Amino acid sequence: MTAETHTGAQREARELLIGAVSVPSLSGQEGEVAAYLCSWMEARGFAVRVDEAGNAVGARGNGPYTVALLGHMDTVPGDIPVQVDADGVLHGRGSVDAKGSLCTFVAAVAALPPEALNHVRFVVIGATEEEAPSSRGARHIVGALQPDAVLIGEPSGWQGLTLGYKGRLVAQVHAEKDNFHTAGEGSSAADDLTEAWFRVRGWAADSAGDGGIFDAVQATLQSIGSAGDGLTQRAEATFGLRLPPRLSPQDAERQVLELLVDLPSVSVRFVGHETAVRHPRDNALTRAMRVAIRAHGGTPVFKVKTGTSDMNVVAAHWPVPTLAYGPGDSGLDHTPDERLNLAEYDRAVAVLTDALTRLAASVSQRD
Known part of the structure; x- marks a missing residue:
């Protein structure tokens, strides 16, 4: 990939995130942002649909091995004016929790090289109502998909890998x-x-x-x-x-x-x-993520969280390698100061693209 191409892809990834954060999407009101995400994905070769639960679903790649990347589109209430400040920090409701993570998923899968798509199918899900007790989107998708590995879109910091939630x-x-x-x-x-x-x-x-x-x-x-x-x-x-x-x-x-x-x-x-969940530290998914984080100058950090996420919903239905990943400080979730450094977002996209490419290579070697 040339420097010019990289700059263009990075710019598009940032525009994706800023656009998504700019669309209000309280729980139960995700239709507009779902349409926005599907339009962006379709323009980049994803097979897209909005399912019965209102989830925005985009898929790339072929093969029997499926990676599900499950993030959520909805946010809690709170009007934070959307802006990028002079330090390159995006302010806005959902920038951290969790459109930053979801857009990291979308941008990373869009950037995958053709060889990564020959043996693996990558399915990105922008889920509805994660911030509501219903968890409607996640509860629907568990019956429609049987993945071999799962990433949950929640802020962990670009070097962090979250293995469990209370x-x-x-x-x-x-x-x-x-x-x-x-x-x-x-x-x-x-x-x-x-x-x-x-x-x-x-x-x-x-x-x-x-x-x-x-x-x-x-x-x-x-x-x-x-x-x-x-x-x-x-x-x-x-x-x-x-x-x-x-x-x-x-x-x-x-x-x-x-x-x-x-x-x-x-x-x-x-x-x-x-029900609380805690996944193992060592499997093909965590190994690919650890190697990619180190390749980009970071030190992988395993975490567990005291909150809940859609990981709690899907764990019993999808007993496969699972972790949560996404840029940003989860301490800013739901606060009036919610914000995301776009340089960290760029790095998370690069790490995840690298990790998914490595995971696909390991799958192809087994086939």
Whole structure:
């Protein structure tokens, strides 16, 4: 590839990202950005479609070995004016979480040499509703595709390889009891709800052990409120639980209910079940990524994350080599300062193009 060609491809990749970030795409409202991505891919030789879940799907290459590159198009709310500042940093909602990663996938697959496409089919999926509890796009695509390797589009930094995410469980807690005068004896609905929170928080704190935060339960009080009609007191709260791999959402449910069994005024509804996942460090995919990162002057860093992603959704359906990759600092996810350095994006595209080329070569040698 000549320097001039490289400059042109890099410019196109940047324009792809800036264009995608410029299109608002809240969860459930991804149609316009899906059309934009499909148009860009189709112009560069991808076979494209928008599937029944609204996913933007683009494929290149032939052969029985399939690599799925699953990113998401939707963003959380928050209007951040889209601009590239004097330092070459792109500001805008979705620049990090996770259009930067998704566009890295699209640009890298577009840049693959012809020989990489002879034995491998690369399928890029821009998924819908990852930021919503539904994870609609990922839940649909697991039934439509059976890949041999999977990349999940989430920010890891260009040298980072994310192997796992914690699980999740959301407890919607309700306390209700007859009204009484506050000068009398007894606890209020709010008292009982607070006691429930203290018990759950204590249980989470006791789970830490020696394994670090990834192996502990994290509990967050996401909302709390109270109301009444003069006859009945009501208090409600939402407890968010991040779960380690050793604790399934179902086991967490049972343990939480046991904690609250002697609080008759308290009832719990559980939602948001996601099982934690952690993939192996050594396989053909991770080896190709490690070699490519080193070839571009970096030091590969394996990571696990305390949040969740579409990796949690697809892991049980796609038991194949899997990691998450993408440029940017995940600490900027959902914040008013969300931004992505375009030089890092360029490097992530180059690394991924190199890694996918190496992976395809290793597949061809086995055939």
